[in-house]
Amino acid sequence: MTRLLAIDTSSAWCSVALSLGDSAPQLRHELVSAGASQCLLPWIENLLAQANQQLSQLDAIAIGIGPGAFTGVRLGLAAVQGLAIATNLPVLPVASLDAIAAQLTKTPHFAKIKPTQFVIAVDARMGEIYWAKYEFNSSTSLPLRIGNIQLSKPEEIDLRNIQYLAGSAIKEFGERLFVNHSFPSEALDPEISISALGILELAQQMFKAGQQISVNQLEPLYVRNKVAFTTNEREIAFKKGTR
Known part of the structure; x- marks a missing residue:
């Protein structure tokens, strides 16, 4: 029985899924905008408690590594780094x-x-x-x-x-x-958006293929290096929009 926790905070949604073998995964998936930092860890604790599981009993943690919202991607990776280090679990990085x-x-x-x-x-x-x-x-x-x-x-x-x-x-x-x-x-x-269920689906296949990695190898997938406009660029864009 493969036991996986899947997390994604790369969008305005905070999404956590827990899979314990063949049973249907548990999911907490809500539109929280910038509130994921307050929701993520309590949701993980709640799902584990409902399943009567300890984090250390799982086989791996899957995480959405982006691309996506810069702050959200960093939040998710930081949370997984802490959880994986504390429990010595491998991680499964999934592109959004x-x-x-x-x-x-x-x-x-x-x-x-x-x-x-x-x-x-x-x-x-x-x-x-x-x-x-x-x-x-x-x-x-x-x-x-x-x-x-x-x-x-x-x-x-x-x-x-x-x-x-x-x-x-x-x-x-x-x-x-x-x-x-x-x-x-x-x-x-136009309606579909990322969910921890998608992270989980790919992670299950990755785990079967032995593609889990050490948390020390975990990196974000930003694609874009620049994450914001400068003040001058915003002013130029505004002027173009008012013409």
């Missing part, structure tokens, strides 16, 4: 877009369309998006990412040969995503 992709393939809407190639695109702030391409075969349990996660302007997304598009960038940027390619409404999912 990969977790969303894993969740997406389980949705009825996706299953009805049956796309073999799709893109996850999420709002990266500062007028940009994080996005990645995936392949999916119904005979396999998880989608396969094609290449690296990208950071670009919405207009620069590559949607060639893509049959389905999902993620928060659809609502945030609308037609800016569809400059060179259009999609029917049934091939879009």
Whole structure:
């Protein structure tokens, strides 16, 4: 029986899932904005208590390493570092877009369309998006990412040969995503967002493959080095927006 704790704080959601073998995982998933720092550890303690488990009895801790909100990513990693060091547990690092992709393939809407190639695109702030391409075969349990996660302007997304598009960038940027390619409404999912269940799904496969790492090797996946505009850049952007 594989026992895993999965955590994600890379978005406005605080999400924690606990899996104990074949039983359905327990999940706490709420929109908290900047309140994850106050919720995360109490939620973990509560889920463990409900399951009558100690953290040290688990096999590993899975964590969403980003890309995502800079502060949120750091919060999640710091929490996992403390928990893993205290219990000598290995960790399973999961990229946020990969977790969303894993969740997406389980949705009825996706299953009805049956796309073999799709893109996850999420709002990266500062007028940009994080996005990645995936392949999916119904005979396999998880989608396969094609290449690296990208950071670009919405207009620069590559949607060639893509049959389905999902993620928060659809609502945030609308037609800016569809400059060179259009999609029917049934091939879009603007509502899906990251959850610890997606982290958990990938982590379970990673653990089976022996891909857990020491907490000393844990690093965030930022993709973007710059996390905020300067005052001058904000003023320029404001002036452009008022023209």
